[in-house]
Amino acid sequence: MRDIDAPVITLRDVSKFFGDFQALKSVNLNVAQGERVVICGPSGSGKSTLIRCINRLEAHESGQITVNGMALTDDPASHEQIRGAVGMVFQQFNLFPHLTVLQNLTLGPRRVLGLTQAEADERALTYLERVRIPDQADKFPRQLSGGQQQRVAIARSLCMESKILLFDEPTSALDPEMISEVLDVMTELAASGMTMIVVTHEMGFARKVADTIVFMDQGEIIEVGTPDQVFTAPKSQRFATFLKKILQH
Amino acid sequence: MKRFIIFASLLLLAGCSANWGWYVVDPTTPKGLINLKFMLSGMYYTILLSVTAISISVVVGLLVALPGLSEKKGWRRFNRAYVEIVRAVPILVLILWVYYGLPAMSGITLNVFWAGVLALALSDSAFQAEIFRAGIQSIARGQYEAAKSVSLNYRDTMRFVILPQAIRRILPALGNQLVYMLKMSSLVSVIGMQELTRKANELSVSEYRPLEIYTVLVLEYLVLILVVSAFVRRLERKMQAAEA
Numbered sequence: 001m002r003d004i005d006a007p008v009i010t011l012r013d014v015s016k017f018f019g020d021f022q023a024l025k026s027v028n029l030n031v032a033q034g035e036r037v038v039i040c041g042p043s044g045s046g047k048s049t050l051i052r053c054i055n056r057l058e059a060h061e062s063g064q065i066t067v068n069g070m071a072l073t074d075d076p077a078s079h080e081q082i083r084g085a086v087g088m089v090f091q092q093f094n095l096f097p098h099l100t101v102l103q104n105l106t107l108g109p110r111r112v113l114g115l116t117q118a119e120a121d122e123r124a125l126t127y128l129e130r131v132r133i134p135d136q137a138d139k140f141p142r143q144l145s146g147g148q149q150q151r152v153a154i155a156r157s158l159c160m161e162s163k164i165l166l167f168d169e170p171t172s173a174l175d176p177e178m179i180s181e182v183l184d185v186m187t188e189l190a191a192s193g194m195t196m197i198v199v200t201h202e203m204g205f206a207r208k209v210a211d212t213i214v215f216m217d218q219g220e221i222i223e224v225g226t227p228d229q230v231f232t233a234p235k236s237q238r239f240a241t242f243l244k245k246i247l248q249h
Numbered sequence: 250m251k252r253f254i255i256f257a258s259l260l261l262l263a264g265c266s267a268n269w270g271w272y273v274v275d276p277t278t279p280k281g282l283i284n285l286k287f288m289l290s291g292m293y294y295t296i297l298l299s300v301t302a303i304s305i306s307v308v309v310g311l312l313v314a315l316p317g318l319s320e321k322k323g324w325r326r327f328n329r330a331y332v333e334i335v336r337a338v339p340i341l342v343l344i345l346w347v348y349y350g351l352p353a354m355s356g357i358t359l360n361v362f363w364a365g366v367l368a369l370a371l372s373d374s375a376f377q378a379e380i381f382r383a384g385i386q387s388i389a390r391g392q393y394e395a396a397k398s399v400s401l402n403y404r405d406t407m408r409f410v411i412l413p414q415a416i417r418r419i420l421p422a423l424g425n426q427l428v429y430m431l432k433m434s435s436l437v438s439v440i441g442m443q444e445l446t447r448k449a450n451e452l453s454v455s456e457y458r459p460l461e462i463y464t465v466l467v468l469e470y471l472v473l474i475l476v477v478s479a480f481v482r483r484l485e486r487k488m489q490a491a492e493a
Binding site: 153160 | 389394395398409410413417
């Protein structure tokens with residue numbers, strides 16, 4: 001963890017309810033500029049909810065979330081501001097199926113950032129090259145493999161040139177042989193200094209790339225540490241049990 | 250198509266019996282040709298009326314559907330009230346009310362054409378609103394979330410992400426409504442719109458051969474609607490092909 005840098009994302013006592021069910025219980029988290037955070041935990045532990053609160057896909061009920069010094073409030077203007085600074089990659093890719101790959105990538109830059117078609121196209125092609133699919137620009141999402149679709153989704157986020165990227169189980173919907181092509185792209189991104197929060201079960205990726213591992217269970221952050229710390233000597237019993245279960249195979 | 254041909258030939262066979270008098274619409278005789286042309290001249294207004302009305306009702310339907318999807322209760326209530334009230338009025342009654350009632354009530358006098366368009370569009374808009382609502386609701390939540398993740402505002406999300414997908418899905422239903430509209434336009438004949446049905450009515454009054462004339466009328470609608478259906482199906486295929 002890079003404690004010296006001012007945090008770009010701060011969560012203070014963030015709680016979130018779905019009806020009577022408390023998905024997040026007073027969560028506190030700081031993420032520094034350029035930090036790579038991997039969040040893991042059993043399903044239903046609130047890890048997806050946590051990152052979905054950061055770009056306001058879910059509204060938190062109490063506590064404060066600050067991104068780049070901007071507080072996330074009920075004011076829609078703050079949502080738009082923060083979404084401009086934070087990109088997101090989804091488990092189900094969520095590409096726009098009626099648009100070509102290129103159109104998927106240029107929609108945001110043209111409509112939100114005000115780029116011309118030519119500028120947006122140029123930017124899109126740059127990022128498509130970066131995710132290693134420059135030759136698929138004119139295809140529709142359904143013509144691509146899952147791994148390719150997820151890389152397009154990553155490129156779509158990159159086109160907005162946000163400094164922070166959230167990944168919500170980016171490889172969970174992929175066939176096993178496609179997981180590595182997506183993780184490779186993410187590893188490269190991590191090396192480029194992007195601030196990343198990744199919800200994943202890929203512990204190999206976590207070990208290699210993460211600065212910080214966050215373990216969540218039942219809506220709480222149970223443990224935070226560097227990969228070296230947590231993989232060799234997890235402090236809590238729950239984390240130890242979890243690690244044992246997912247590292248077994 | 251096969252069924253249509255069988256149906257048409259049966260009618261022609263039946264026409265050979267002594268009870269029929271096809272001469273009224275026999276295009277080989279000068280009189281019959283004039284009568285046939287007179288009947289077909291109603292096609293223009295049937296199509297113009299239906300297309301104008303459906304163009305308006307699609308726009309109104311969409312504008313009524315959007316509040317129905319709002320998170321705010323008041324907006325949803327407006328949507329419900331509009332749909333329930335408009336859907337409850339029979340089209341014929343609405344046509345009569347717009348043509349005879351509206352001028353007396355508001356001083357706005359519409360000619361036959363616009364009264365017909367207004368009544369048809371109003372009546373259809375409630376159904377269009379329901380079709381749009383269902384179509385928009387069928388789009389996965391992930392699409393909204395993806396649009397939010399690239400900071401698109403509500404307008405752009407609807408315009409570039411949700412509606413293009415929803416419209417593809419509801420195209421068959423919109424085609425149905427167009428067919429329905431073409432048929433319902435016949436009701437506007439009661440206020441004197443010179444469309445297919447009105448022409449047939451007028452001709453049968455002067456020629457005293459309602460059986461033959463109304464049979465031709467049936468065939469006119471049948472051909473018109475089969476052509477429209479084929480066109481809509483082609484459009485659907487084209488839109489699907491564009492995506493594949």
